[in-house]
Amino acid sequence: MQIQQALAWAKSQLASSDSAALDARVLLAFMLDTTQAWLLTWPDKMLSEAQFERFRQLIAQRAEGRPVAHITGYRDFWSLTLKVSPTTLIPRPDTEILVEQALMCLPAVDANVLDLGTGTGSVALAIASECASAQVTGVDIVADAVALAKDNARRNAISNATFLQSNWFDAVQGEQFSVIVSNPPYVETRSPYLSQGDVRFEPASALTSGHDGLDDIRKIICQARGFLNAEGWLLLEHGFDQGEAIQALMRNNKYEDIATICDLAGHPRVTLGRR
Numbered sequence: 001m002q003i004q005q006a007l008a009w010a011k012s013q014l015a016s017s018d019s020a021a022l023d024a025r026v027l028l029a030f031m032l033d034t035t036q037a038w039l040l041t042w043p044d045k046m047l048s049e050a051q052f053e054r055f056r057q058l059i060a061q062r063a064e065g066r067p068v069a070h071i072t073g074y075r076d077f078w079s080l081t082l083k084v085s086p087t088t089l090i091p092r093p094d095t096e097i098l099v100e101q102a103l104m105c106l107p108a109v110d111a112n113v114l115d116l117g118t119g120t121g122s123v124a125l126a127i128a129s130e131c132a133s134a135q136v137t138g139v140d141i142v143a144d145a146v147a148l149a150k151d152n153a154r155r156n157a158i159s160n161a162t163f164l165q166s167n168w169f170d171a172v173q174g175e176q177f178s179v180i181v182s183n184p185p186y187v188e189t190r191s192p193y194l195s196q197g198d199v200r201f202e203p204a205s206a207l208t209s210g211h212d213g214l215d216d217i218r219k220i221i222c223q224a225r226g227f228l229n230a231e232g233w234l235l236l237e238h239g240f241d242q243g244e245a246i247q248a249l250m251r252n253n254k255y256e257d258i259a260t261i262c263d264l265a266g267h268p269r270v271t272l273g274r275r
């Protein structure tokens with residue numbers, strides 16, 4: 001079977017995914033250890049029977065709902081290729097907004113950054129990769145996530161990020177940061193969103209936070225002030241309908257210069273404030 005025929009077949013198998021064509025290309029490129037560009041350049045090349053059979057198995061897993069990143073074990077984020085696992089959240093493109101905003105908040109010298117709930121290390125590593133002079137600390141309560149983030153630092157040859165197991169601020173007592181970032185869990189515990197698509201395969205510890213999704217965000221906003229330099233910034237990713245609530249929490253906790261930034265779909269996604 002030709003590459004283009006295999007892709008068309010796979011797309012039809014994945015009709016229930018809203019990214020069927022992309023999923024098919026990512027999985028075929030993974031199986032052939034090549035790039036999507038190569039597939040598009042050589043649509044007439046033939047797959048061997050063994051190759052098609054292996055591809056068929058990957059597509060069957062995806063058709064059962066398993067996230068593409070769990071099948072391949074990797075996800076690209078920012079300029080990095082990150083290892084992922086079911087122990088933590090798969091990095092999302094929307095979270096690149098958090099990285100962009102954090103980079104704009106970094107002081108010119110002596111930047112030190114704390115990433116709370118670092119997961120794969122995506123946000124911490126993206127910031128560290130862009131700013132070699134910044135010292136970045138990523139913390140996560142899940143030991144396997146910390147190990148994964150350390151592995152991702154090694155694989156991407158990033159030496160200015162360190163990772164610690166910590167329940168929020170517990171392991172950084174007494175430290176002061178110029179920027180604190182977090183993509184914390186923020187989904188409502190009872191949200192119907194949790195029973196659809198890829199999130200079904202991700203841990204609740206990385207997704208949900210109380211009846212309104214704001215339990216952890218309330219804690220972070222309240223406690224972060226004690227860990228920020230005088231002019232330091234707190235930046236939080238949040239749900240599309242949580243911007244106003246988070247601005248109010250920041251105002252009540254005396255943050256200044258509060259602003260909310262939209263994601264690429266135009267939804268409020270990141271709110272920041274200055275101590």
Ligand code: GLN
Binds near residue numbers: 089092187207208
């Ligand atoms: N943005 C994620 C999603 O839409 C939610 C992740 C989180 O709670 N931080 O699935």
